[in-house]
Amino acid sequence: MRIFFISLLFFSVLLSAETQRVDVEQTMKNMGFYYKQAMDARAADELRPALQQLIELTKQAQTASYPADKAEQFQQGLQLVLTELEAAYRAATKQDMVAAKAHLQKVEALKKQYHKLRKVSIWQLLFGS
Numbered sequence: 001m002r003i004f005f006i007s008l009l010f011f012s013v014l015l016s017a018e019t020q021r022v023d024v025e026q027t028m029k030n031m032g033f034y035y036k037q038a039m040d041a042r043a044a045d046e047l048r049p050a051l052q053q054l055i056e057l058t059k060q061a062q063t064a065s066y067p068a069d070k071a072e073q074f075q076q077g078l079q080l081v082l083t084e085l086e087a088a089y090r091a092a093t094k095q096d097m098v099a100a101k102a103h104l105q106k107v108e109a110l111k112k113q114y115h116k117l118r119k120v121s122i123w124q125l126l127f128g129s
Contacts, residue, residue: 022064031057038104044092047100051089054107058082070117077114081107 034053041047058081066074088103 022060024061024064024066027057027061027064031061035104035107038088039101042097044095044097044100047092047097048089051085051092051100055082055085055089058085073117074114077110077117081110084110 031054034050034057038047038050038054041050058078062075062078062082065071084103084106088100088107091097091099091103
C-alpha cells in the first residue's frame with residue numbers, strides 16, 4: 001500500500017510539472033494579439049488591460065525553457081521587454097498615451113532583435129554552430 005501511495009505521489013508530481021510547462025509559441029502568439037490591441041487603443045482605459053496581459057504573458061515566457069546556448073540572451077530580452085511594458089503601463093496610468101506608445105514601439109524593436117536569435121540559418125543546420 002505504501003508503494004502505491006509513493007507511486008501516486010511521484011506520478012502527480014510528474015503530471016504537475018508537465019502541465020506547468022510553458023508553450024512559448026502560444027505565449028508569443030497571445031503576446032502578439034495583446035500587442036496589437038495595445039497599439040490600437042485610443043485611450044488609456046483601453047490600453048491598460050492589454051498592457052497588463054502583456055506583462056503577465058512576459059512573466060510567463062520568462063519561466064519557459066530555452067536552448068542552453070541562448071537562454072541567457074532570451075531572458076535578458078524578456079527582462080528588457082518587461083521593463084518597457086511596465087514603463088508603458090505607468091505612462092498609461094498617468095494618461096500619457098504618447099509615452100506609452102513610445103515604450104510599445106521599443107518592445108516591437110526588441111521583438112525583432114530577439115526573434116533573429118530564434119532563426120537557424122541553413123549553414124548552421126548543415127555545419128553546426
